[in-house]
Amino acid sequence: MSRTVIEPKHESIASQFRSAIRSGEIEIGAELPSEAALVEVFGVARGTIRQALATLRNEGLIQTSRGRRPVVCSTPLEQSIDDFFSFSSWVRAQGKVPGQRTLEISRRLAARGTDSPSDLPEGEYLVHLVRLRLIDGLPCMIERTTFHDSIGQQLLQFDPDSGSIFEYLIEQGAQLDQGTHIVDAVPANRLDAEQLEMEVGSPILRVRRTTTDASGQVLEYSEDRYRSDRASIRIHNSRANSASVSTASRRANTFAQS
Amino acid sequence: MSRTVIEPKHESIASQFRSAIRSGEIEIGAELPSEAALVEVFGVARGTIRQALATLRNEGLIQTSRGRRPVVCSTPLEQSIDDFFSFSSWVRAQGKVPGQRTLEISRRLAARGTDSPSDLPEGEYLVHLVRLRLIDGLPCMIERTTFHDSIGQQLLQFDPDSGSIFEYLIEQGAQLDQGTHIVDAVPANRLDAEQLEMEVGSPILRVRRTTTDASGQVLEYSEDRYRSDRASIRIHNSRANSASVSTASRRANTFAQS
DNA sequence: CAGTGGTCTAGACCACTCG
DNA sequence: GAGTGGTCTAGACCACTGA
Secondary structure, eight states, rough: OOOOOOOOOOHHHHHEEEEEETTTTOOOTTTTTOHHHHHHHHOOOOHHHHHHHHHHTTTSSSSEEEEEEEEEESSOOOOOHHHHHHHHHHHHTTTOEEEEEEEEEEEOOOTTTTSSOOOSSSSSEEEEEEEEETTTTTEEEEEEEEEHHHHHHHHHSTTTTTTTHHHHHHHTTOOOOOEEEEEEEEEHHHHHHHTOOOTTEEEEEEEEEEEOOOOOEEEEEEEEEEEEEEOOOEEEEEEEOOOOOOOOOOEEOOOOOO | OOOOOOOHHHHHHHHHHHHHHHTSSOOOOOBBHHHHHHHHHHTTTTHHHHHHHHHHHHSSEEETTTTTTEOSSOOOOOOOOOOHHHHHHHHHHTTEEEEEEEEEEEEEEEETSSOOOOTOOOEEEEEEEEEEEETEEEEEEEEEEEEEEHHHHHHHTTOOOOOOOOHHHHHOOOOOEEEEEEEEEEEEHHHHHHHHHHOOSSSSEEEEEEEEEETOEEEEEEEEEEEEEGGGGEEEOOOOOOOOOOOOOOOOEEEEEO
């Protein structure tokens, strides 16, 4: 059962540089060897080296341009896209301990006029889940999630108090591929105030998420309400040249909209 | 002076598909021709075709995998990273009219303990600018920006009431390469309430931005305070295979952090 | 099984950077 | 002008998909 798939050469080369850069072994601003030199060192064709460099460039780790050697960029931080979908993953990435308390779970027929999003199907069963999420034991966020039944079914075999639903679903093979998040600020309602231990009307950072599979089918809708003094969202973007070839690294687009 | 640089074949091919997909000429979910077929059609080597497809994949327009033809993804929307830096660009992308009213502009010595960020240098001149930003004439956001003097100098020749500082600076050749945005929710203060025509304590969506050049030098710090019912932030991300080669398209990383 | 994309090689020419 | 990355070609083998 050793899941070791053969790793392509270009990915192997890329990951060597990736960790060397992230560990600081290669300093920011330093130049990488020329492609020709790398061809010698690794004993591969130039195309393979270029594939590896393209991956790094695509990840924002290096910059390249004609006539100049590749240069290590200022740190783009190491952070997984998963962190944006999974509260647990996100909190752990901060070196803190995620927690949760389930407030409500139900499976019911989708109905018009509920607070469920228009994109989830009507006339089908939906699974609703409301959880209070904690960081190091402190109430931080209230999460209201609605799952498409195909996913909701799998949830019945999962204890929502035990950890990350997102990670569980991925393990189960769910195709959670794309997400759209809308972020705004709203006043705290009574439930927020009660559970998050704050005053009614205080600012809440609200993140509404729609998750779809690759084909665009909506699988999950979520509304997360954060106690704003205990969480914020960080977005990093750069104008680095796009590039790279292949490998299953993750990608993200960011933009603002009214 | 015709700035027409020769366009690489792979980019030319990529842009043909890009516009065909965005215009809907090629439908979502449709398959693209096989690489072999494209080699015939365009009369180029397979590597060039793969380069073009890699660009599209990297932009989230298509998905590829072994044994299957490339598939057009569900729309990732057309939106520029510029929109995330430039209020004007952002508003115009919505088909609305951006506006601004300068509340304050000053150039003074950086001092410890001011509200300026720790990353901007002390003991140098900084240019401060406070503007009220409007959408279709309605107050929407208050923007407090602090510029590094190298950029602030150029600002003295710019009328801040006339439009987009960001676009002006880019035109002037400023190297605004990377941005980190921190988003949270805070109560409106007196200035917010006055200018944005809302009540003190109502939720404000706050975006704090630090912009640096490629080397990491901080060039600008900005705090934008949005009237939350008139603006929100939308973030789209996908797990599409990273990939592509070359071309100066833009890239963005997104992640959440405490 | 045939078709298809992922990986890799080997060699070429060009545009740009820098000493 | 030497070094370097960007572009392109031609051909090869493998892994996976689907009929």
